[in-house]
Amino acid sequence: MDNLEILAKALEYMEQHLEEDIRAEDIAGICYCSKSTLEKLFRFVNHISVRDYLIRRRMTKAARALVECPDSSILEVALQFGYSSHEAFTRAFRQIWNCSPSEYRMKDRTLELFPRLYTPLESGDVYMKNRRNFDISELYDLFQNRKHCYFVCCDIKSLIPINEISHQAGDLAILKSMQRMEDAAGGDDVVFRIGGDEFALLTASEDEEYAEKTARSILAHNGECIEYEGQKIPLNLYCTVFRAGEKTMRYNELFTGLHTALQESKE
16 A cells, blocks of 8 residues: 555545544554554645544534534534543634634534545645645535636735744634634635635625625735734735636636635735
8 A cells, every 4th residue: 555545545534433532543554554654644744643633623523513413412512523521522622613612603604624635546636736635525516506606715824934833823823814704705605725724715606896805805804913822923815716617627627726826816
């Protein structure tokens, strides 16, 4: 099994067992490699540990469950994702979402803060050029239904210096960026993550001016600071408007188009 096959199998196994108590040793076993090999490979390619990835995926799925299953108690959601108490679940949830589960549920909308990572097996894929991409294929039907609608794409300016302060500060910058987009979004718009520090807002509108107005609303917050352990850190975004066009695009083509639009906005 080569390195890409190990990564693909590991990600698939984790996704299928997010609600179970799995550890890196279990994942390495089904990949027929050592735990140290898996950890080194996973961190090298995805810039995150296996454990941290599992926590982020669980909390992303748990956030969706909180909104989509309003009749379930917070403890029931906690138990579903392997937490034995309300308190332990709340601590883990707050580390990722910067709010409690009950506060998140009150928003009545969910963000795809950490979609599953994507490891295709074709070496020519866009993944090989940009090694940390996210699988947003579960939204593809929505993309097709809105193929005439506009995207608003955003990218954090200078995330590396924020991560150098602390990776937790970087995680906070990512969350706050998506929250800025969510605040600017209309009721039927959808915000999701497409890269390490890259995001997209799919509008429900075919009006370019609506998308441009949304982009301006997001950019109006450039220069505002996030606060991490008493330190104020300016947070600025690139922002551009993109529409896929008339034809039905394959998933990889759409993904590449979103990233290309962002790159061109920086030139």
